[in-house]
Amino acid sequence: xxxxxxxxxxxxxxxxxxxxxxxxxxxxxxxxxxxxxxxxxxxxxxxxxxxxxxxxxxxxxxxxxxxxxxxxxxxxxxxxxxxxxxxxxxxxxxxxxxxxxxxxxxxxxxxxxxxxxxxxxxxxxxxx
Numbered sequence: 001x002x003x004x005x006x007x008x009x010x011x012x013x014x015x016x017x018x019x020x021x022x023x024x025x026x027x028x029x030x031x032x033x034x035x036x037x038x039x040x041x042x043x044x045x046x047x048x049x050x051x052x053x054x055x056x057x058x059x060x061x062x063x064x065x066x067x068x069x070x071x072x073x074x075x076x077x078x079x080x081x082x083x084x085x086x087x088x089x090x091x092x093x094x095x096x097x098x099x100x101x102x103x104x105x106x107x108x109x110x111x112x113x114x115x116x117x118x119x120x121x122x123x124x125x126x127x128x
Contacts, residue, residue, distance in 0.1 A: 006041050011049040011056075013093045020049065020056035029062070029069035045076050047089050047096075060096075060108040074116045078107075081123045095126075 014020075023041075027034040040046045041055070048055045063072045082092045096108040100122075103110060107119045 006038055006048065006055055007044075007089060008041075008048040008050045008055055009090045009093045011051050013090060013097070014049060014058060015097050018097065019059040020051065021059055021062070023048075023055050023057070026057055026062070030071075040071075044079060044083060046071065047079065047093055049093070058097075058108065060111070063112055072111045074111050074120055078111070078120055078123055081120060082126075085123070085126065087126075095123075 021029070023034050023037045027037045030037070037046075038055075041048050041057075046057055046061060048057045050056070061072055061075050062069060064070065065073060079092065082095070087095070097106045099106050100110070103115055103118065105113075105115075107123075110116060110119045
């Protein structure tokens with residue numbers, strides 16, 4: 001599997017200063033091979049950008065589940081809702097980092113708060 005076969009969006013879609021992990025770091029954190037991380041990208045379980053020739057995934061897409069590094073609890077479900085609603089990866093990435101004034105933050109940040117269900121509800125209403 002080559003890096004060119006891995007879907008990624010433009011790094012320009014991320015706000016300046018957005019922290020990311022490369023696929024090697026994600027693999028170590030999840031306790032899987034780097035090939036498995038690339039497969040997660042191909043299976044649309046994650047979204048990535050290309051930075052300096054390498055594939056990077058925003059840190060906000062990860063968190064801790066039962067004290068272990070993991071994909072953020074609601075993230076893959078949110079991606080499914082948006083994709084099923086016809087959104088492309090670039091549109092999804094843009095929305096995830098778009099400030100939601102009434103909630104006080106962007107959906108990617110809000111996934112780590114009590115507002116995660118509201119983020120999913122909004123994604124559902126946008127998608128259908």
